[in-house]
Amino acid sequence: MRTVFALAAAALVLAACAHPWNTVDVAPGTPRDEVIARAGQPVRVVPMPEGGQRLQYTMQPWGRYAFMVDLDASGRVVRSRQVLTAQEFARIEEGKWTGADVLREFGPPAQVDGVASWNGPIMMYRWKELGGSPMLYYVYLDPQGTVGRAHQAMELVNAPNERK
Template structure:
């Protein structure tokens, strides 16, 4: 392979890699809130954090599987940014301690809510991709006082034709 062909392959590889960078990964810690909004657009959800900060969120629910969360401190600077609809984030939820408000602040609004009267449980559901491959649902079960009592993950029947009609 000649030098020119190798250069073209390297350039294409770099372009593919750069195309994989997610929008939240381009947000630098210490950036101004206005710069984040200019980059991502106005947030769809905003939650107050302890200490006077805010969590800004850009969900793609109901059919999307990502929610970008950017934490801003009281002075308006970025503290962190991440995609929160993923397993390692969901497993931070503390059964018996977290409430509706904790789940909202950490994951945003669910794409669907249900109530199961025999269980006396309200269920909030979020779409996500497990390992960036498998389309899944993560469910949070709350008691009548709004306390998290159980979590569960399941395949997303809307994204897997072989499961349609089974759930």
């Protein structure tokens, strides 16, 4: 029994060591293997248009953070950042960005859905505003896969039940 407990405790400690939060302060020049040792395997690895690749660490669908670690062609960190922020979402250009651009810049969304009033998929990301408010960010893609509109909304968490 002690052996099982010891193995479980060791596995828990090791799992706690490799976590996406460990990408926040990765110094430029850090090798790819060191990033993966610190943060674990990324959710996705995406080739970058200018060369190199992006390691995507996301806590979607329920988490509110996504970390992107950009590597140069030699596999060394160029920059690392948390991208689910108002400043990052403001970079999305309606009519110019595609769904592939959104996935490259923000990782997989928390949810993809649709509504009768829009002819195309709607990608939804969960994030937190600077003050800590839970937020949603919606990206509407047209049938050709181009961003037609994008906007933020408040996520009502633990709202009282209105039914009586």
